[in-house]
Amino acid sequence: MHGGHRFGAGRPQGSKSQKTLEQEALRQYIFDEVKRNQQKIVGSLIRQAVKGQVQATKELLERTLGKVKNEHEIEANGTFSLTELAKDAAGRLKEKNQ
Numbered sequence: 689m690h691g692g693h694r695f696g697a698g699r700p701q702g703s704k705s706q707k708t709l710e711q712e713a714l715r716q717y718i719f720d721e722v723k724r725n726q727q728k729i730v731g732s733l734i735r736q737a738v739k740g741q742v743q744a745t746k747e748l749l750e751r752t753l754g755k756v757k758n759e760h761e762i763e764a765n766g767t768f769s770l771t772e773l774a775k776d777a778a779g780r781l782k783e784k785n786q
Contacts, residue, residue, distance in 0.1 A: 731778075733748055734781055738775050748774065749773075
């Protein structure tokens with residue numbers, strides 16, 4: 689008998705492939721390390737944003753305020769500086785850690 693469906697052939701239904709198991713283990717490891725170091729990671733992002741690094745500022749704002757769906761939907765009263773927002777956040781983080 690060649691080809692076609694053979695009873696018991698292949699990986700059992702519902703079982704996970706070795707690649708999937710490795711990906712899940714790596715994802716869990718990364719999650720645990722991020723959780724363990726979250727204050728250092730956030731502090732580093734804030735320091736980078738304060739120095740004017742746009743990507744760090746964008747990451748912080750999108751993770752806290754959410755991504756902007758449409759630029760035309762932004763409403764603001766007055767003006768603000770992303771650098772000033774980052775400095776304010778860094779100050780609050782520093783106060784929290786003291």
